[in-house]
Amino acid sequence: MAFTDASLTALRVFREVAERGTLTAAATALGYTQSAVSRQIASLERAAGTPLLERRHDGVRLTPAGHVVVRRAATVIDQVDATARELAGLPDEHGTVRLGWFASAGSGLVPRALAALRRTHPAITVIGREGSTPALVRALRAGTLDLALVASAPPFRPLDSETPALELRILAERSLRLAVPDTHPLARGDFVDIADLHGRRWIAGSGDDQVMGVWPGLDERPEIAHTARDWLAKLHLVAAGCGITTVPASLTAIVPAGVRVLPVRGGPREQRRLLLARLPRPLPEPADHLAAALRAAAIETSAPL
Incomplete structure (x- = not known):
């Protein structure tokens, strides 16, 4: 079986797996079963005559041959999609x-x-x-x-x-800051000392961002009161007095009422x-x-x- 026999569907599936990092995530994004994704990858590897993915406990990683295929696949898929749009009389996507x-x-x-x-x-x-x-x-x-x-x-x-x-x-390049309820004792000054962060209740990120929201380098296991992926949700939880969280300095201008954003002094500067x-x-x-x-x-x- 020559690589020229590889199907466009298999190339699309392979590109999705390369982007998502796991067969399960790719299957979900494509609306396929995981076994269907595995079959498409297997057919592509047979056509290539070499493994394209390294299976790991935390997902998949592209082999050197896989990098070649995904780079070429992106070009082929984009060209086919552009041809389809042109034939359908739709504007091109050069812009x-x-x-x-x-x-x-x-x-x-x-x-x-x-x-x-x-x-x-x-x-x-x-x-x-x-x-x-x-x-x-x-x-x-x-x-x-x-x-x-x-x-x-x-x-x-x-x-x-x-x-x-x-x-x-x-x-x-910006500093990491702390968001606290404006009625919280930590909100009384113009900054927070890192020593005053011990024993606090934290609002952290969820999923891939689990550690986000807790001040880095604390020498204790933090108490996570709530987890939320959305920044606005975390800040509203702070406003409600449910805990404190870290926040990029760039979000200072859009924090909701009831929240004060302060720099932290002591320890390494968190940039x-x-x-x-x-x-x-x-x-x-x-x-x-x-x-x-x-x-x-x-x-x-x-x-x-």
Whole structure:
């Protein structure tokens, strides 16, 4: 069986698995059973004559051959989809950019950048979605995203170990802060001492972001009162007096009533970098315009460190 016998369906399934990181997640996204996804992957590996995925306890990882296939698959699928649109008399998608972002970036920076882009380049269409940093990195590798806004914490390691390395541009560097109810004793001053964080009830992230929301480096097992993925939900829980949480400095301007955001003194300074990530290849003009709008919005929304 030659690789030229590989079906378009198998290529689409493979790209989804590469992006999602697990067969189960890919099956859910595609509306398939996991066994159907496994059969498509098996047929593609038979056609390739080599394993394309390394099965691990935490999901799958692309083999070197898998990286070649997913890169080529993205090109083939995009070309087939463009042909289908042309035959159907639909406008082409040369002006379309696919953008991913982490949760808090969607609260201020992304809407500001998209509004500015509409004013300067109204013909550009941006298709966007939120995701965790690992999911966004996989999507870049799979070719389903052109650009991704991701966050990075010290010691600022590479986003993954694959080659070629992703091209990263630092858009901003901001301090991590603490959100507390405005009636809380910690809200009385202009900052919070790290020693006063012991024994507190925390509101943390959920899913992939389980550790988010608790101040890093505390020498105790934190008491997690509530978990929530959505930033606004976490902040409203803070306003209701249900606990405290960490918050990026960029969200200070949009916190709800009843919440005070304060810097923390003592211990290592907790900095967070806002990065724009992409594959190391020339950007199409629409993506370049979007990147410029994101850089400008990052400067406009930067809070003092």
